[in-house]
Amino acid sequence: MSNSDPVSEKPLVDVHDLHVAYGRTHAVRGLSFTIGRGEIFGFIGPNGAGKTSTIKVLATLLKPTRGFACVSGINASINPAAVRRKIGYMPDFFGVYDDLTASEYLQFFAAAYHIPVHDRPPLIRDVLALTDLTEKHDAPVDGLSRGMKQRLSLARVLLHDPELLLLDEPASGLDPRARIEMRELLKELQSMGKTIIVSSHILHELAQFCSHIGIIEAGRMIANGSLNDIYRALSLRRTIHLQLVNASTELLASIRALPQVASVEEQSDRLALQLQEDQTAPEDLLAALHALGARVRMFQPDAMDMETAFMKLTEGKVA
Structure with a gap:
């Protein structure tokens, strides 16, 4: 008898025939793909290709025009509250949090995630250490560099220990050193068992650490698989x-x-x-x-x- 867990063998993310339209603009056109647990899925495409719309559907911020997106077997449109407990969403902008320190910023979101008060201080220390921001715990958020803000945003989405991280252009605007730090941090999170979707148009960087790549154009997936799968299909x-x-x-x-x-x-x-x-x-x-x-x-x-x-x-x- 096999000891494998049938739940763990199912894909964590299942997107099928996804369509998203904004009026007459058809942003996503019949997108289908799956992502296994523990994978880093690189979502590549030019601006306007449909990456952000797809991620917003998975983040329960946008309802599809047609099709579905499931996380751990839960339909993001039908049961968004259950999906939100399983995901951490990091958009491509930080937002405005003037007059808050890094620790206060994380305290605010820990309360939003309904994390018990007595659990918050050690948890915040842990995520600050993981993102290498311990020395910045009392620093004002609006005084942090772009790279530090990105790492703080990642610390925020880790507070409730989600299964799936949805990272929309996390390296956007970062200098080369900050990009390397972000890449190494994502590798460490994968080693901890996290499944990650990361969108970008910085192609060579995703190729260095993603286990699978999806290339999207005009709302359609035109290539999907491991790097070797894509190279083989193109006879590169x-x-x-x-x-x-x-x-x-x-x-x-x-x-x-x-x-x-x-x-x-x-x-x-x-x-x-x-x-x-x-x-x-x-x-x-x-x-x-x-x-x-x-x-x-x-x-x-x-x-x-x-x-x-x-x-x-x-x-x-x-x-």
């Missing part, structure tokens, strides 16, 4: 720049015969190998080269990121 290739100490006709023939190598171009001072992205990783190719007896002086893979996939898949349309 990565270029590896290679210099060999012991290049020979026989060795080049052996390299060309490797099944993962699509082509080899001989350039003035190097070789340019086209590697099938979905068939092998660059480090596996390097091991195969060593197995052939190649002495490698330079091995430089070109960056393969979601911009390539995005440009091949989309036409720049909005809803």
Whole structure:
């Protein structure tokens, strides 16, 4: 008999045939996807593609024109109160909270979440520590940097320990250091068992930590799956720049015969190998080269990121 929990095997998020219209503007057009527990789902698309509308439906802030969105089997439109207990929603703007310190801001929301008074101080200390804001607990909110405000907003949505985090453009307006800090924080939250939907148009950053990617354009999902799924569907290739100490006709023939190598171009001072992205990783190719007896002086893979996939898949349309 299997010991697996049938509830845990069901997707945490189930969106089916979702339509959202604002008058004559059809923002979301038949969107369907699922997200498993513990995944980080990167929602990618240009402004106006329908990302925020979809997230607002899951956050119970918007009712769909047609279709449904469920969290843990609960329909967000039919039972919004139950869904709100399971989600933490972080919009792409912070709001105005003048004259509050970081701790007072979290106290306010802890009360809104009906967290018992005696539980609030240790809980606030914990979320401040998790978001690396302990030293800012008495700092005025309106004096915090953009990155600190984003982390404080994330601390807020963690107060009631939600299963699902809905993060709309969390890296928007952040400097490079703050983006890295946000990325590492999301990885840590995933390791704690959180399921995360994060929307962005900063494609290469999502590709670094998302387990699945959904690319949306004009309200429709045009690609959905792991990075390898998307690369495979597009037949994307990565270029590896290679210099060999012991290049020979026989060795080049052996390299060309490797099944993962699509082509080899001989350039003035190097070789340019086209590697099938979905068939092998660059480090596996390097091991195969060593197995052939190649002495490698330079091995430089070109960056393969979601911009390539995005440009091949989309036409720049909005809803």
